[in-house]
Amino acid sequence: MRKQLVEQLALKGIADGQVLAAMEAVPRHWFIDSALLPLAYKDQAVPIGCGQSISQPYTVARQTEMLGVRPHDKVLEIGTGSGYQTAVLYTLKAHIYTIERQYDLFRQTERLLAAAGYKVRCFYGDGYKGLPAYAPFDRIIVTAAAPEIPKQLLQQLKVGGRMVIPVGEESQTMYVIDRVEENLFRESSHGDCRFVPFLAGRE
Numbered sequence: 002m003r004k005q006l007v008e009q010l011a012l013k014g015i016a017d018g019q020v021l022a023a024m025e026a027v028p029r030h031w032f033i034d035s036a037l038l039p040l041a042y043k044d045q046a047v048p049i050g051c052g053q054s055i056s057q058p059y060t061v062a063r064q065t066e067m068l069g070v071r072p073h074d075k076v077l078e079i080g081t082g083s084g085y086q087t088a089v090l091y092t093l094k095a096h097i098y099t100i101e102r103q104y105d106l107f108r109q110t111e112r113l114l115a116a117a118g119y120k121v122r123c124f125y126g127d128g129y130k131g132l133p134a135y136a137p138f139d140r141i142i143v144t145a146a147a148p149e150i151p152k153q154l155l156q157q158l159k160v161g162g163r164m165v166i167p168v169g170e171e172s173q174t175m176y177v178i179d180r181v182e183e184n185l186f187r188e189s190s191h192g193d194c195r196f197v198p199f200l201a202g203r204e
């Protein structure tokens with residue numbers, strides 16, 4: 002089923018072989034409630050409790066492809082959620098720091114990722130602030146929609162680094178932001194998307 006899903010993703014335009022291989026390797030069903038297992042390998046978002054959802058596989062693939070992760074990159078993920086995107090990034094051999102603002106999800110996913118052998122660092126907190134103590138990062142991926150690009154996150158990017166973030170309230174656009182020089186950021190937009198909102202503070 003996972004192979005078929007990956008074939009669908011390729012047909013929908015995902016061209017990066019490494020991303021497709023990572024998605025073929027990560028068992029998405031581990032990250033989904035057992036009652037919803039039949040949906041694990043369909044190309045759709047699935048509720049994960051706490052009012053959140055695991056992103057649609059196409060979205061995970063597309064965002065990961067745009068991120069352009071290289072082995073050993075230091076990556077900050079905002080919105081751990083189910084941990085599925087986290088596992089895909091780990092499979093691409095990146096060093097992952099991931100933040101979740103909902104305590105229950107943070108606890109549950111931190112445990113799941115560790116039990117499944119994904120060695121990543123999970124943090125409970127407000128992703129708007131990033132992780133200044135661990136900055137700078139080669140890559141930052143935001144998996145909830147922000148009303149605007151958080152300035153504090155831009156400051157945590159290395160020069161030569163890249164952030165991928167959905168921006169907007171009702172309708173959202175995917176942005177790629179490259180830090181070209183210390184004070185020079187280059188922004189490009191990559192079509193419409195739909196994410197749960199990025200919320201300030203923690204619960």
Ligand code: SAH
Binds near residue numbers: 086103127128199
């Ligand atoms: N990558 C996840 C997507 C989960 S949905 C997956 O594939 O499962 C987005 C997640 O972002 C939710 O879990 C939500 O609680 C979290 N979130 C929203 N605002 C946040 C913030 N300010 N800081 C950290 N996480 C946040």
